[in-house]
Amino acid sequence: MHYDRRFSVLMDTAIAPSFAAAPVPPRARRRRAAVLLGSVLLVTFLAYAGALRFGFVYDDTPQIVSNPVMRSWSNLPRLFAQHVWSSQTGALPNYYRPVFMAWCLVQFKLFGSNPLPWHLALVILHLIATALAFQLARRFFADDFVAAIAAAIFGLHPIHLESVAWISGATDPLMAIFCLGSFLCYLRYRESAMPHFGWLLLSLLQYGLACLCKEPAIVLPGIVALYEYLTWNERRVLTKVVHAVIRTAPLLLVSAAYLVQRWVVLHAIARASTPLPTTTLPLSWPVLLWFYSQKLVWPARLALFYDVQPVLTATWRDFWMPLLLVLGIATALFVAIKRLPADHENRAMSLRGVAWLSLAWIAAFLLPVLDIVSLEPGAMAHDRYLYLPSVGFVLLLALAISRLRLGHAKLFGAPAAQVVIVTIVACAMAFGTVKQSVYWANDLLLYYRAVDVSPTSLTAVNRLADALLQRDYTAEGIRLHEQILRSNPSFWQSHFQLGNAYFKVGRFPEAEEHLLAASRLQPSTPQIYIYLAIAQIRNQHYNAAEQSARAAVALWPNTPGGFYVLGTALAQQGHWPEAAAAFERELANDPDQPKVRDDLEAARRHIQ
16 A cells, blocks of 8 residues: 555655645644644633633533442442443433543542532543544544644534533533544554554454543444555455455454453343334434534534433424435535545545545444434433544534635635634634523523423423422522423422422321322332332321332342331331341441441330
8 A cells, every 4th residue: 555655754754735835844834733732732721711710511420420339449340340320219221431430439439529520521532522523524534724624623613512511411522532543543553654563452442441531432443444445455345345354354343352341240231211213313313414414514402411302203494304405415415525535645645535434424323322222311412422423523624714716815824714704604603602501500590491492202291390499599590390290190209309399398108199290110230229218108008108118128128228228118007126137237338337336226225
């Protein structure tokens, strides 16, 4: 592959020319690349600097702040043997992300519950991902200015807010860093005149780490295979396919090892969390792809939740219109890409090949999130799912801008038209990022924004109601939960929260009624039974409370407070030996409970 070696020499000596530029001395080009990248990173940091004042929001509290696993270094090995939500009872074991959890554990031991350094570390992750996007574009285009265009758009794109302003969103920057790093190392390995297997090993290691950060990384071998197919100097398609598969084999072995480990830990590759008919998946894809296309091009009115729902029937609005729009975009891209030069021009890939690979990058990393049955109910579309796919988008956009030829004027050594367009786009994206980041400052702002953008999203309204109840805005929280149940009486989360809210304000019969409804709708969650048992004890329904508490400890024997509530219900019925045994079990789970010890002593006195 003579062009591979030529490209390697150009990149190693840092003298790859721009599309229409005179040769630049190596030192000057390195200095120019450093200035361009440094400017992009500085502007990106300033755009996200406001996030340093934000707190923990959304899933940060259960996943990090109140997660007992974060308390000790000794739990580090456990992270590789359990799913992300193992500390939460009733959680579906679908997410195996030990590297992300290890990242959280290290930060918790260093920073505790002070959110500022957490946010700073996350912004730094985004800057690293932006720098890697710059390096990838630089290798593809052999032009520092075009690489800076791609990096600036990636760094400032508002669609990344969820992944950069939300601490638990670090899964995406971490995955992106390892995926980009793995791909860049693989390129270094393949473009060397003499293969250096250290680069291949480093690529494989980073790919494995990427998979252990977040599941969509599993598709990276497909990108590598396409790269091999596009750059192999061979006319026969079958030969090129075989070559691509052989070259991708080491990555596929890592994929297999990851899937085996995932199966060992989760006892499944993936589980359905949203029961839907099989036909719902292809019917929902057009509206999802159209949604993501809009957000990439016009990232306005961003929110945590959206009104995007599974499509059950092929109506014009929900299926045919989005399908035609997506097909129209695909056709326009196909025509535009076919008009790009097919020659290499001192690059490892032709511009046409770069465009195809960039388009495949978007599609491949979106593919896993099209499996909507494995996603959380009521949350099938999120901005964070676009973090890594947006790398392909910014490459395409940078390529399109670089092809503009409007006059011969130069500005900062680059075509003036390109500089003006990039400046306008970057300013617009920076403004959108700064303006919309404020909604991530706290839970109330975040959920109010979600309800404003998606008023029919039950998940958004439920989260807002919960946040209001936690801040003692009890009347408003109860009103919102009652509003949800009027439109969807089977929404168990609102029954559960209403039960707790009614208990808090002393409306114990209503509390028991709603908690009982929640237990029937969601019989696999032990906490519901515990709160139900407490309400039943308060209403003097001691036998029912005993049955509810037994259901809780049967589901999870280590449920905090489960055996204590059971012992209390038994004591109220005069079953003192059984009550004492239940209190002893509670102390075995957690010895540091003075109230339980006092009740145990009281039970023993009654036995005597």
